[in-house]
Amino acid sequence: MIQPCTTPLTVDLTGLRVAISAGAGGIGRVMADSFAACGASVFVCDVDREALDACPHPKMEADMADAAACEGFVESALASLGGLDVLVNNAGIAGPTARVEDVRTEDLERTMSIDIESFFHCARRAVPALRAAGGGAVVNLSSAAGRFGFPLRSPYAAAKWGVIGFTKSLAIELGPDGIRVNAILPGLVAGDRIRRVIEAKAQAEGIPFRDKEAQLLAANSLRTYVTQQDIANMALYLCSPFGRSISGQALSIDGDIQFLA
Numbered sequence: 344m345i346q347p348c349t350t351p352l353t354v355d356l357t358g359l360r361v362a363i364s365a366g367a368g369g370i371g372r373v374m375a376d377s378f379a380a381c382g383a384s385v386f387v388c389d390v391d392r393e394a395l396d397a398c399p400h401p402k403m404e405a406d407m408a409d410a411a412a413c414e415g416f417v418e419s420a421l422a423s424l425g426g427l428d429v430l431v432n433n434a435g436i437a438g439p440t441a442r443v444e445d446v447r448t449e450d451l452e453r454t455m456s457i458d459i460e461s462f463f464h465c466a467r468r469a470v471p472a473l474r475a476a477g478g479g480a481v482v483n484l485s486s487a488a489g490r491f492g493f494p495l496r497s498p499y500a501a502a503k504w505g506v507i508g509f510t511k512s513l514a515i516e517l518g519p520d521g522i523r524v525n526a527i528l529p530g531l532v533a534g535d536r537i538r539r540v541i542e543a544k545a546q547a548e549g550i551p552f553r554d555k556e557a558q559l560l561a562a563n564s565l566r567t568y569v570t571q572q573d574i575a576n577m578a579l580y581l582c583s584p585f586g587r588s589i590s591g592q593a594l595s596i597d598g599d600i601q602f603l604a
Contacts, residue, residue, distance in 0.1 A: 347533075352576040354583045357382035360427050360476075361582070362420035364407055364465060365434040368394035369536060370484070370529070373571040374431060374578050375400050381579060383429075386420040388412075407434035408456040413464035417472075427472040428479040429582045432462040432506075435484060437536065438499040440543035451498045458502035462509060470517065478521025480582045483510050484574075485526040485593060491603045495547050496540075503528075507593050514591030523590040525581050530597025531559055533568035558604045565598035 356378060366375045366387025372394070375385045379400060388405040389395050395402050401423045405412040421427055438454035439446050462483055473479040488496060489503030507526055514524040531537050545555035560566050573596050580586050581594075 347570045348572045348576065349570065350572065351377035351380045352579045352583075354381050354579055354585065356579070356583060359383040359429060359582065360420075360424040361385045361429040361431065362417060362424070362427060362465075362469065363387045363431040363433055364405075364413075364416060364461065365389050366400070366431070367391060367398040367402060369534065370532065370571045370574050371431075371433040372398060374433065374575040377572070377575040377579055378429075378582075381583075384424050386423045388416040388419075407461035407465075408453055410460070410464045413461050414468045417465055417468040421472055426476050427469055428476050430465060430469040430473070430479075430481045431578060432465055432481070432483045434458075434461050435486075436499075437540050437543075438496065438502070440495050440540070440547050442495065443497050446498060454498040455502055458499065459505040459509065462506060466513065470522070473517075473522050474520050479523075480586070481510075481513065481517075481522065481524040482578050482581055483524070483526045485510070485528045487528055487530045487595065487597045487600045487603060489526070489528055489593070490595065491600070493603045495544060510593065511591050518590060523581070523586065525586075525589060525591070526593045527574060527577050527581075528593055528595040528597060529569060529574050530563060530595070530600045531568045532574065533570055537568070562602050562604060563598035563600040567598055569596055569598060 365371045367389035385400045387402045390406045405416045439450040485506040486503040488500040493500040510526040545552045
């Protein structure tokens with residue numbers, strides 16, 4: 344049996360300048376550590392003060408729900424790194440778990456502002472810097488929920504579908520500038536976040552956690568969680584010379600999910 348991946352892809356990224364939103368914890372932290380391990384210079388932002396304090400990379404506190412904070416993050420990354428070659432739009436929240444008629448307007452708006460609007464705001468400021476560098480890469484974190492319907496999670500799914508459209512449109516727009524744009528669609532990523540999502544879904548449906556977990560795992564061919572390192576390794580690949588001809592793609596890292604329940 345293939346063991347879960349816990350080590351970064353081995354690729355030389357020396358000199359690459361990388362900005363990662365929400366990069367002090369979770370998938371973002373694993374991506375930041377992995378880029379740095381391959382020789383890249385990394386700048387991150389996060390809203391989690393405790394995660395920022397534990398993060399060894401150049402960083403700043405920023406709430407990606409705020410447009411000015413998004414652009415301020417990119418400005419700070421440019422100042423710290425001396426330019427930019429890669430933008431990773433990783434910020435995201437799970438949003439509410441509820442029937443559509445029960446979703447509060449403020450929860451909908453915050454989910455959209457972080458999970459899709461922040462990507463636009465960061466890209467708007469980063470693209471001129473990527474052009475000035477002679478090209479580069481943008482990696483947008485979507486989700487398996489950006490490919491399937493996800494009942495009781497409509498704000499999150501709507502945002503993640505939006506990331507796919509944004510990615511494809513930006514890839515066409517920026518291709519002539521030598522800027523590649525791709526989306527990564529994680530499935531069930533092992534960790535506290537997916538546990539909280541499953542707990543919320545189980546509670547909303549009135550079933551035990553284990554039953555809901557089993558339903559979700561049964562929907563992917565490999566019947567397993569993926570790791571944060573799996574996601575990070577795809578980002579490394581896309582931003583390396585190996586990914587030089589890959590753009591406009593929505594790449595699923597999910598064990599072959601067939602549907603979301």
